[in-house]
Every structure is written in structure tokens, then in C-alpha cells.
Amino acid sequence: MDANTNEVWEDKSRLQRANGEKVRVIACGAIAREVIAVCKANRLDHIDLQCLPAIWHAYPEKITPGIERAITEARADGIERIFIGYADCGTGGLLDVLCTREGVQRIEGPHCYSFFAGNEAFSRNDDDVTSFFLTDFLARQFEAFVVEPLGLDRHPQLLPMYFGNYRKLVYLSQVEDEALQQKARQAADYLGLEYEYRFTGYGDLSPALTALATSSTDA
Template identity: 40%
Template structure:
């Protein structure tokens, strides 16, 4: 199995994901030896069905769910988080590690910290779906939640949901 990642910052512009997937699949389709199967390791990720349209057009499957949070926590569990507190902001280990680059810098909070209130005033908490929690990640998650001015809830998810979804996808 080969993994061909797309830039993670596409999640900040999900309207670009479907076209980037189409471009990468076209590139991979021209390789020799040809792949027996190509699967998309994205959930919908904010494409509002555009990724599903590309998958249907190309005869491909993708990870289930609206976003990776569904894959890690399970859609029912995640729905409960939002039902309990609609203002829930969600972290994964990746977002914890890359928070300064993907949130602070990309949203301009490093240059205009006063924008934090505009961006995050409707949020009430952060839920970190911790795949591989350790002391360093925990400290980074606490710091990121502090920057947002929100309390942090840690939910240990591990990789089981992702492992099941990937196994289903490639089988």
C-alpha cells in the first residue's frame, strides 16, 4: 500500500479538496505499474458532497463520515458532543501539533489577536479526540485551548476507529 498525502492546509479551504483529489487520482492513474485500487483517505471534510461527486465520477470510495472526527470518535459519539454543547471546537492530534501554523498563523491571530473573539466567540469548549496522548501533546492541547480562551475536554479515542475505517476502505 502506498500513501499519497495532500497538503493538510486544504482543510482550511475545503472547497479545493475535491479538485485536488481528482488531480492526484489522475496523476496516480498514469503510473506504472498501475494500482489495483485507489481509495480516498478523506471523509467529506467540509466539501458538502463535492468529494462524493468526484468519488462517484471516478468509481472510488472514501472514508465514511462528515469529517475525520466521525472516524476517530464515531458519528454517534461526536453528535452527542455537539448536542451537549453546540459550541464545541474539536482537536485531533494533528491539530494539536500544528495549531500554531494551521490556526493561529492561518487565521492571522499572530498578527491580529483581537480577531480571536470574532472567530471563536460562539465556541464554549474544545474537545480533543486524543489518538496518542502523551505529556507533550497534552501540554500543547492545553496551550491551544488557552489561546482560544476555552476549557479543554480530553477524550481518548486511540486509532481503532481509523483502523476499522481504513480496513473497510481497502478490503
């Protein structure tokens, strides 16, 4: 575990030690930094963050069963207020079925690219159908979360099959970081795609989490 990861989880632990009614946020590990950043900026000390494996980003069939187990565990811990820190994320509507059955809410949108960009804004970009997206997390973890799961490190000849219909790589950045921008440019070069940079900040993630504070106060 590197120093940056240690810092993330130390921040998580400080949040969890705060007093008050807890809201268990069950989130994708790929947005852990961003959830913690929003919580710190808005003093959302009542949020108790549990992150599921980020690699499920590449295996969406694991998401709904994993979240179902996490909901059961949260209630066994005596936590009744639960929020799902996932969009649909490739579950094909199965996550919504689970949320309805369990009486919980999730972040709106089809995937994290949409809610980081802002779901309304994202839906207006018609040319994005031919775009491949990176977030800060995927810019950092391009090899581990794109290249290796697709087997491109072992079978580079598969690259045109996976990316031949894409025109550009769009980097949706949550923080302005030149080193991450360079990684994203390198990813675009690797895939043979045009490069586009869009600074989004945390998009719809911020209001989704800060709304939990309002709900907690009203409860």
C-alpha cells in the same frame, strides 16, 4: 524537514516497497502518521499511501480538485484500486460527487474529528456544536494550522469573532502523550475556552483501512 517527519516518510517508503496488489490511499497529510500507524499495526503492506498537503485542512475548496488530480495520477501509474483518506472535510458534498463519478470510496463522516471519535459516537454528542476540536496533528501544529491561517497572530482582536460562540476545546487524542496534552491545554487557554480531553485512538480510521485488506483478498 524534522526528524519526526523523516521517520514518518521512511515508514511510508517501507510500506510502498511491499509486494502484492496495491491500493492507493489518497489521504490528507494531517492524518499521515495515523494511516501509517494503522498500516504497521495491521500489516497492511499492500497500501500505497499518497498524502496531499495538510494545509488544505484550512482551505477545503482545494481538496476536491486535488483529489481528482491524484486519482488521475494513480490510474496513470496503473493503480486501479483507490481509496480516499478524507471525510467530507468541508467540501460541501463535492467530494462525494467526485467519488461517485470516479467509482471510489472515502472514509465515512463529515470530518476527521468525527471518524477519529467514531462517527456513531460523535453524532450522539449534542453539546459538541459549541466545541472546537483538536487532533494530535492540530495539537502539534496549532500555530501553523489555526492561529496563522485565521490571522490571529497579526490581528488578535479577531479572536472573539472566530471563537466567541464556542464553549470548550475538545482534544481528541490518537496517542496518549502528555506533551501533546499540554499543547492542547495551552491552545484552550489561548482561545479562552474550557478544556476537555478525550482519548479516541484511531476510531473509524482503523476499520476503514483494514477493510481494504479484506477487499484486496477478495479481489
